[in-house]
Structures are given as structure tokens and as C-alpha cells.
Amino acid sequence: MLKNFFIVTLRNLWRYKFFSLINIVGLAIGLSASLVIFMIVSYEFSFDQFESDKDRVYRIVLDMNRDGFEGHSAAVPAPLSKVVKDAVLGIEQAIPIFSFPGDTKADVHINRSEDKLVTFKKQEAIVFTNLDYLHLLNYRWIAGDPPTALIQPFQVVLTQSRASEYFPNTPAADIIGNRVTYNDMEVTVMGVVRDLNQASDFRAKEFISLPTIEASSLKGDLMFDVWDDWMSYSALFIKLSPQATPQQVSKELNLLYNKHKKKESYFSKINLSLLPLADMHFDNRYQSADFRIAHKATLYGLIAIASFLLLLGCINYINLTTAQASKRAKEVGIRKSVGGAKNQLIFQFLGETFFITLLATLLSVLISPLLLHAFTAFIPEGLTLSFLGNPEMIIYLIFVTVSVSISAGLYPAFILSGYKPVQVLKNQQLISFGQSRQTLIRKGLTVSQFIIAQFFIISTVLISKQIYFVLHADMGFQKEAVLTFNTPRDTVDIHRTQIKQRLAAMSGVAMVSNGFTSPAMEGGAFSNITYQNGSEEIKPNVQVRWGDEDYFRLYQIRLIAGRQAIQSDSITEIVVNERFTKEIGFQRPEEALGKFIIYNDKQVPIVGIMNDFHTQTMRAEIAPVMFQGRPGNTFHIKLQSEPSDWSKVTASIEKIYKEVYPEDDFNYEFVDDTIKKFYEKEQATAALLRWATGLAIFISCLGLLGLVIYTTNSRTKEVGIRKVLGATVMQIITLLSKDFIQLVLIAFAVAAPIAWWTTHKWLENFAYKTDISWWVFLASGVGMLIIALCVLGIQTIKTALANPTESLRDE
Amino acid sequence: MIKITELQKYYRTEEVETVALNSLSIDVQKGEFVAVMGPSGCGKSTLLNIIGLLDDLDEGSYKFNDIEVAKFNERKRSDLRKHNIGFVFQSFNLIDELTVFENVELPLIYTKVPAAERKKRVEEVLEKVQIMHRRNHFPQQLSGGQQQRVAVARAVVNNPKLILADEPTGNLDSNNGNEVMQLLTELNDQGTTIVMVTHSEHDARYSDRIIRMLDGQVVMTTVG
Ligand SMILES: Nc1ncnc2c1ncn2[C@@H]1O[C@H](COP(=O)(O)OP(=O)(O)OP(=O)(O)O)[C@@H](O)[C@H]1O
Numbered sequence A: 001m002l003k004n005f006f007i008v009t010l011r012n013l014w015r016y017k018f019f020s021l022i023n024i025v026g027l028a029i030g031l032s033a034s035l036v037i038f039m040i041v042s043y044e045f046s047f048d049q050f051e052s053d054k055d056r057v058y059r060i061v062l063d064m065n066r067d068g069f070e071g072h073s074a075a076v077p078a079p080l081s082k083v084v085k086d087a088v089l090g091i092e093q094a095i096p097i098f099s100f101p102g103d104t105k106a107d108v109h110i111n112r113s114e115d116k117l118v119t120f121k122k123q124e125a126i127v128f129t130n131l132d133y134l135h136l137l138n139y140r141w142i143a144g145d146p147p148t149a150l151i152q153p154f155q156v157v158l159t160q161s162r163a164s165e166y167f168p169n170t171p172a173a174d175i176i177g178n179r180v181t182y183n184d185m186e187v188t189v190m191g192v193v194r195d196l197n198q199a200s201d202f203r204a205k206e207f208i209s210l211p212t213i214e215a216s217s218l219k220g221d222l223m224f225d226v227w228d229d230w231m232s233y234s235a236l237f238i239k240l241s242p243q244a245t246p247q248q249v250s251k252e253l254n255l256l257y258n259k260h261k262k263k264e265s266y267f268s269k270i271n272l273s274l275l276p277l278a279d280m281h282f283d284n285r286y287q288s289a290d291f292r293i294a295h296k297a298t299l300y301g302l303i304a305i306a307s308f309l310l311l312l313g314c315i316n317y318i319n320l321t322t323a324q325a326s327k328r329a330k331e332v333g334i335r336k337s338v339g340g341a342k343n344q345l346i347f348q349f350l351g352e353t354f355f356i357t358l359l360a361t362l363l364s365v366l367i368s369p370l371l372l373h374a375f376t377a378f379i380p381e382g383l384t385l386s387f388l389g390n391p392e393m394i395i396y397l398i399f400v401t402v403s404v405s406i407s408a409g410l411y412p413a414f415i416l417s418g419y420k421p422v423q424v425l426k427n428q429q430l431i432s433f434g435q436s437r438q439t440l441i442r443k444g445l446t447v448s449q450f451i452i453a454q455f456f457i458i459s460t461v462l463i464s465k466q467i468y469f470v471l472h473a474d475m476g477f478q479k480e481a482v483l484t485f486n487t488p489r490d491t492v493d494i495h496r497t498q499i500k501q502r503l504a505a506m507s508g509v510a511m512v513s514n515g516f517t518s519p520a521m522e523g524g525a526f527s528n529i530t531y532q533n534g535s536e537e538i539k540p541n542v543q544v545r546w547g548d549e550d551y552f553r554l555y556q557i558r559l560i561a562g563r564q565a566i567q568s569d570s571i572t573e574i575v576v577n578e579r580f581t582k583e584i585g586f587q588r589p590e591e592a593l594g595k596f597i598i599y600n601d602k603q604v605p606i607v608g609i610m611n612d613f614h615t616q617t618m619r620a621e622i623a624p625v626m627f628q629g630r631p632g633n634t635f636h637i638k639l640q641s642e643p644s645d646w647s648k649v650t651a652s653i654e655k656i657y658k659e660v661y662p663e664d665d666f667n668y669e670f671v672d673d674t675i676k677k678f679y680e681k682e683q684a685t686a687a688l689l690r691w692a693t694g695l696a697i698f699i700s701c702l703g704l705l706g707l708v709i710y711t712t713n714s715r716t717k718e719v720g721i722r723k724v725l726g727a728t729v730m731q732i733i734t735l736l737s738k739d740f741i742q743l744v745l746i747a748f749a750v751a752a753p754i755a756w757w758t759t760h761k762w763l764e765n766f767a768y769k770t771d772i773s774w775w776v777f778l779a780s781g782v783g784m785l786i787i788a789l790c791v792l793g794i795q796t797i798k799t800a801l802a803n804p805t806e807s808l809r810d811e
Numbered sequence B: 001m002i003k004i005t006e007l008q009k010y011y012r013t014e015e016v017e018t019v020a021l022n023s024l025s026i027d028v029q030k031g032e033f034v035a036v037m038g039p040s041g042c043g044k045s046t047l048l049n050i051i052g053l054l055d056d057l058d059e060g061s062y063k064f065n066d067i068e069v070a071k072f073n074e075r076k077r078s079d080l081r082k083h084n085i086g087f088v089f090q091s092f093n094l095i096d097e098l099t100v101f102e103n104v105e106l107p108l109i110y111t112k113v114p115a116a117e118r119k120k121r122v123e124e125v126l127e128k129v130q131i132m133h134r135r136n137h138f139p140q141q142l143s144g145g146q147q148q149r150v151a152v153a154r155a156v157v158n159n160p161k162l163i164l165a166d167e168p169t170g171n172l173d174s175n176n177g178n179e180v181m182q183l184l185t186e187l188n189d190q191g192t193t194i195v196m197v198t199h200s201e202h203d204a205r206y207s208d209r210i211i212r213m214l215d216g217q218v219v220m221t222t223v224g
């Protein structure tokens, strides 16, 4: 029986090649999108699933609050790690993780032989921790003695990959006892463990014993005894005992913390809480440099896109199969008359769908590498895309093939198997029983396809419009042709002045300034000041910027009133922006001139007022800014107008930089590029949406083409008669296209408000936004219509031009 | 074998109700060859479809081998059908995607006959209808008479006790028609019961008995 079904399937597939192709391609596109997205999503959800007792592991995190301004930190005060296990009941293990201050990286030196010193610059993934870390992650020991490793200062355990990087061609056992120098701190290798091969946010590859910190200068650098402050290099994980509840433990934690902290903090409220391991990968409030947060909403968005594309493919299948059902009706009638039961037929048609889906799945495996382009921005680092070696992937492929077969095949199977032999076999001609309801369903499905496509078009245009807006809007300062670079933290003033003079004299450089960051930065640098207006204290949350006397001129920031602040290393006077003056209660900005604010317990006068400029991304409101006259670690260089010469200029700048700082790398960035980077996520979303739109349009149009071919084929005789009776080509085209155009218009009417609402919601992320203009809707609708007309045109024009005698002859 | 009493069959369309069969009663004995005749629209095909359990009846009783089948559900009907009844239609009704061999094989597949046995039986019957040499052709590659012979082969491959033929020669010239009638007669001689609808007095003469219908009723029965 199976063989018989299979033969019919194959022959039908071949006989209606074009329709089969539409079905397969449509499904394959949806399937490959879903494949890639499945890999991304399952990878993100696979993080830290392997730890034993992972339900009892928590990261201690910090929440702070001041006047409704909330802050979050994944780092905690360092001394907490020393006392927490003994002081708080219910903690089975405490796992502190510290890293090198600065950029968490260290230069690693290995003395391979007498006179051969090998240096690995800026090695990442080095932590200070204890043995529990290795236990938690179930590290397998290759060499070394677990109980004694990481107990004493200056001990280190390496993963196999690092061990063989540092000591190539050396058996693990012989690596034990060797010396490794981190910056200038020498430690002994106590063990080698196998690298992890599961996805984890615990990414360290070298584990230095915790006591090393206290025995070295790191003690001060890492503020190892400071309760009232914390650096981002200090993380703390705990494993609760089975009886303990997180509520009770976090309560005790806060008691402990409050007991130790001395100073009245800047924040009115600081609260320690426990972040479950399972949430760590997704909670973007607690970001930290040592791992990457995945964004759940983005993942759900990706899933939605995959589902939509799959849905579009299924709709094509349903539409084309039911439209063509009459061609199969005779077969159904015959099969029934010779004894085929209805459920056998359902099974047969479902089997056919399964077969087609299977072909589509195979095709999708082939084309998904192409589709990866669409998702590059969303593919997490560490994810390798492989199909075969991955059992999850195979299971997913089977699952998705079966479920798509059922979603696409069930309805057609019922329609097809429902034909009654008496109706069908009567005289070879189908009596259109129930046809009108089917047609309605088909129309409904086509409308849904175009709703999805239209929705994607409108949202893509609007999102791109917003991105254009944020990138091109006047930010209140000059951002073109300005590049910035940082000098090392410990730069002395004399170097700075030297560099500045040399740069300013360089040809191709228009102007040089030196200060803090450029006017707009991603996060912002906040500070708090107090203003006494006579009756009350006003404490606005302000942004701070500083720079030398050329900063304003370079960025073309205007002084509205007063003068620039004089240069000084301590704050003696400030320039504020208009917003600042409003914030402290002045109608007219210049009224604020000469007023004093209190900053760090010091009275500081306002000597100038500058125009408002964007201090952060367009997501945030323009903040009040206070500007101080003092140099900083960032150089701002305005280049002369010819972009073609810029690379020469940057090369010369680098030369000067290297002369002064031979040890350091020269990294520069153009200010407008920095600003572009503010919106990387939006740009990635837009790129993905562009792909989704393209694919959605493509799949829907394939379906439309299939339907119109079917309809025109079944109406060739009618068209012939009409032409004989005198209809013009245009009339015929209109006749054939009218119904479809109606569907596209209905889809537009439904999609437009949905797209308006969604983009409106999305735009709420921005304080400054583009208009949701009516012309976007008009253009998108017309665009869709034109595309649909082109697709329809392919077939309708052909039919309309056909010689009527041909279609009428075979009567 | 067939005992139908007081059969009523209506067709309802949006505004009109047609009485296709009106208190019709007939008996067909095992081994008989019955021809049904009558003007176009009198209900012959409807009757045949009801006998073949392809269509249901509105009132009356239908006993097939003494079993009341009027109220059978779709599943029981298809069961009964596949083991007992073969159909031959005026317009052949072969599946275009299947070859001659595969078309004939179809009923055996549904009755779960093993593959080897199927091959043997299909070949036997193709031999019998003399179409063996065309076994791998598709229906479109055959003449009308050949197609109908395939259809007959398919109807008999399961050794049904009853063959229902609706104008089997309607689309054939007289030579081809005679061949098909010859075939049916042979089958009848071997014991198969046959009910055949026809417009041709010539073909009707092959039968044992002619039932004449008018407006959904039997008006006369002639024994040949
Ligand atoms: N599906 C249907 N819907 C409505 N009326 C029908 C249907 N099928 C048959 N009829 C009507 O029932 C009556 C009997 O039809 P039937 O097909 O049985 O006639 P017939 O005797 O086989 O005619 P012919 O010799 O032309 O094949 C006719 O009046 C026909 O119009």
C-alpha cells in the first residue's frame, strides 16, 4: 500500500512540477529560518544547564536606589566573599570570582628555558577563585592533586587548552610545578583540567588561588577590605544548602552587609539579592564584562519570525493543494469505489505532505548557510552551526518536519478525502460541492499571508526611518570628521601637552582638543549637585563633561551667555547647558549666570551657558550638563575636509602616539561611528526585518503566483468565450486580477493598524523619534500592490493574450 | 443477493427537491445478469450507486446477502464494498498517475493481499481481458476499449460476487462494446452477479432480465 501511495505521490509531484516547486521552496525557506533560529535559541537556553544542584546556585547581586533612580550591579563589595559562608546560615559553598583590574586581562610570561621568555599579551579569562568553582562546573582533572591546589597563595590551575598554549608538547603531568607569571606576579601550576564543552557563562580558563590576592598588591587594587564600595571585578556565587530558602538567606545577607558598611552611602538604599543561575544568562540588569547576556525578547522575536515564515509556507501548501483538489478528486472517487476507506485516504494525503515537507527539509539544510547572513548579528559567539554531529538538531528536524506536515497537510487531507465517489465519478466532472467555503478559506489564508508581508514591510520602513533619524538628526554638536582616541590612564600632563602641540601642527588636522568623552556617550556619566534657590534645595541628576579651551570650538558647541570655564584641575567654575538652567528653576537661561551650585561640598559658580546637545542616545532625554574646564585622557581631533587623506592622517597620529606610548596600542574611532554603534541593536533588528520582509514577500508571492496560475488555467475556456464575444485584453486582465487585488487591499487594511501599533510601541524606547508618517503606509501599501500586480501580470497577461480558438477547440 | 424494498431517494438543492427514486423495489438473485434501462434522468445511475453503497438512501430497506445495509456507516460500507463489489463506469475512471497494472492492483492493495499473490492475480486477469502486453502503459496511452477492459479487469480482480456496470459501453464503438459485453457474460457464466445500466437494447440482450425504469420507478420487468 505504501509503495502505491509513494508512486502516486512521486508522479503527482512530477506532473505538477511547478506547484510542487512552489510548495517545496516556500516551506524550505521557512524551515531553514526556523533551523537557524532553533540553533540560536536552543544554544542560548542551554547555558549552565549542566551544573549539579544548579537550582541551589545563586549569584549575589546588588540593587541600589536614589530618588527613584535605580541602579543594578552584578558585582558586590569584595570582603563579603570572605565572611559570607561563616556569617550567613544556609550557605554550603561560597565561590568568589575576581579578575584583574583594568580590562580583566593580563600579560602572561612563560620561561620556556634559561633565556627564552615567551609572552602572551592581554590574555583573557583569568580569574581568582577557589576549588568550589571547579567542583561546581564538574571540571575533570587531568593532572594535579585537587585537595592541595588553590589553597596557598600563588597557585594556579590551567585548562588543557591554556596549558598546551603555554607549554606545548609537554605531558600534563610535567606541566605541574612550572611557573607562570601574570604581569609581574609569579605563580606555580598546581593542576590541569579538561576544558568545558558545554555552554556556560563561567568562561574562565585559568584559575589562580584566592589567597594570592591578599598576598599581593592586588589586595588594594581590588579593594579587598572595602565594604562601602565595589569594583566590577568582584563577583560572588553561593550554593545554598538544601534546606535553605533564598528569601531567608538574602535577608541575612543584607543584615550582614549593613552591619559592616560604615559610610552613609550616596545611594539611599542598597539591597543585596540572589539571582538564580538559570536567570543569569538573561537578566540584563546584571551585566558584567565576563559574560554575555542574551535578550529573551529578541529570542522570542526570532521565534516569531521563524513561525511566521513557516506559516507562510504552510499556507502556500494548503492553498495550492486545495485549489488543485479537483484534479485529485477523481482519484479519490476511484479509490473509494474500489474499497479505500476515508482514513486510509487521509493517511495517504498526509503522507504526501510529509514527503514534500521532507524534501523541503532537505533543501532547507542546504540553504540555511545562506540564510545565516540574515542572522549574523544574532548569532551568539561560541555557537557553531553543525547539523549532523548534533543530536538535538536531528530531533528538531524530525519534530519540525512532522509538525509542519500536519499543519500543512491536515486540512487538505480532509478536503481531498471528503470527496464522495458519486459526485466525482458521475461524468468525470467535479460538482463544486463546498467549493465556495473552501474558496473563502483560501482567500482568508491568502489575506493572512499578505497581512504578514505587509506588516513586515511597514515596520521595516518605519524602523529604518527611525534609524535614519537618529543617525542624521542634529545632535547639537558637530560629529562629522572628528576622531577620538584615549591615552593611557596614567598619562602625565606634560605628555598630553606635547601630543596636542604636535597633532595641532600636523597637516590634515584642523583642530585638537583634549578632555573627557565626546559630548554624547552611550551610558552617560552622572553626578549629583545641589542648588539652593532660597526656599528649597534642588538636586538634579546631571551629566558631567570636561575638556580644554578648544573643546567647544571643536564640537561647535555655542555659548549662549557668559564665558568658558577657566582651565583647572580642580573644579572652580562650570558652564552649564540650557536644560540645566531650567532644571534649577530659571525661565531664561542667562539668569543662571553667576549662581552657585554645591558640588562635592564646594560652592561652584556658573560662568557660562551653552546650547543643549544630546548627551546620550536618542533613547534618553537631553540631560542637564555641567562642563568643567580641565584636560582629560581623550583626544578629540577635527580633521580637515578631504576624507581621502584621512588614512594618511591617522597613520601619522599613530606614529606620534607610538613614540610617546610605545607599549600601548593605538585605537581610534570616529565620533559619528561611535554614535552609529549606539544603535547597533536597532540596526541588527532592521537588518533582520529586511530579510524577513524579503522572504515573506517572496513566499507569499510564490503562493499568489500558484493560485493565479491555477485560477487562470481553470478559466481559460471562460476567457476564450469572453474574447470571442469581444472583451479586450485589459478587461480580461482586470477580470482575472480583481479578486486578488482585493485580497491585497484587505490585507493592507488589517496590517496597517497592527504595524502602526507595534512600531508605535517600539518607538516608545526613544525620547526623540521620527513621525509615523502617513506616506510610509501609503508607500508600503502601493509597493505591495505593485509587487502583487507584477506577479499576477506574469500569468494574467499570458492568458489574456492567448488565442481563444485554442482554448475552445478541445470541446 | 440484493433485496431492495420501498426505496426513496431525494436530491435536495437550494430550492427544489427532486425525487430520484420513488418507492422502488427490486430483487436480484445470486448469479443473475440484470440490465437496467430507461430514459435519461430516470434514476438508473442513482439506483446503481445505492446498490454499490456509494450513495445512501433516504427511506426503505436494502438487504445485501440478507444483511440490512441501509444504515451502514462509511467504514462498514467501504468494507463490504471492497470485498464484494466491483464497479465499471461509462467513463472508465482509471487513475491517470497509475499504470494499467497498478490500476488493476489497487483493489487488492485495499484488501491487503500480499504482493506476490497480487502480481499473480493481476496478471491473470490482465491475461483474461487481453491487455497483458500493455501492463506498463498509462491510461492515456490506451484506446477507449482498452481502457474499459482495464476497468473491467480492475472490477473483477478481487473476485467480487457482484459487478455493477454503469453504461460500460457508452463511450465505445460497437466492436469494442461487444468485446466488453463478451467479457461480462463470461464472468456471469462463472457465477458473478451483474447489474448493468445501459441504453442499448443490443447490450441488454446479453442479460437474463431487463428492468425498465421511468421517473424513479420500475415500470416493467422482462425476462430474456
Ligand atoms: N447530485 C445530484 N443533485 C441533484 N439532483 C441529482 C443529482 N444526481 C442526480 N440527480 C437527479 O436525479 C435524477 C436521477 O439521476 P440519474 O443520474 O440517476 O439518472 P440516469 O437515469 O442515470 O440518467 P442518464 O441515463 O442520463 O445517466 C435526475 O433527475 C437527476 O437530475
Ligand SMILES: [Mg+2]
Residues within 6 Å of the ligand: B044, B045, B046, B166
Ligand atoms: Mg446515468
